[in-house]
Amino acid sequence: MPLMHRVFSLWRNLVHRDRIDRDLDEEVRATFALVVDEKIAAGMQPDDARRVVTLEMGRVEVVKEQVRDIRAGAFADTVLKDLRYGARLLQRNPVFAVTATLSLAIGIAANTTIFTIANALLFRAPAGVSQPDRLVDISRAEEGKAFPYNFTTSYPYVASDEPEARRRWNGRSAEAGRVD
């Protein structure tokens, strides 16, 4: 489908919606009227003719809705309608609106806080480490086997209390189990 045409149609449908809708209304009504006229000319009573045509062709409003559904931007149109509907519902029921907003606010706040903390503690390099990829984890081993339990210590502890260990590791910063 030629893209330029679709973009142009989208623009037209969104900007000139009222005119497009009037146009569609007139088109479908004119078509129905044409068939009704034919039936009347063929000797049918006007009311009967209108009823028969509606039965044969469907209702004007339904046909119009079917056309609107396939137009470029029909999706945006639906979303807008949904948003307006949602806003109306919230307006009509302010207690629910406030409760929902508060629940969302509290949920988002809690998540943001927890993530901020976790981000600082777990995902970022500890403060003062210039080359985090060269951090080493030292633990104690006996006869070539790792010590059966792994105890770690906090970085500030190593940084402040183990200058000896840092020197030994050639100036590297170290996160280490305490070496006795």
Add this chain to the structure above:
Amino acid sequence: MAKRGTALLQGTLDLLILKALATGELHGLGVSRRIEQITRGTFVVRPGSLFPALHRLEEAGWLASTWQPSENNRRAKYYALTRAGRKRLSDETSEWNRIALAMARALEAS
């Protein structure tokens, strides 16, 4: 798309509309009657399928529409093929013939 006998295959309606307009411009009802005529009543396209298809083809740039007085002194929206629409008709026609031939062969195979 109401059917008197046969359901329209997906994509068939577009091709039928393009074909119906190949001989000149028509309004919506004219298109529907022309389709009924050229398929000898096999396909009857109701407004609920016809108008969405016409508007879709117009948005795609294959049809252009103008308001003109119709036969009973009312205004009607007339559709005509654009140049892109003519090209589309010939492309889709050969594609359709290819598929129809393949299907016929497949169904005759023993």
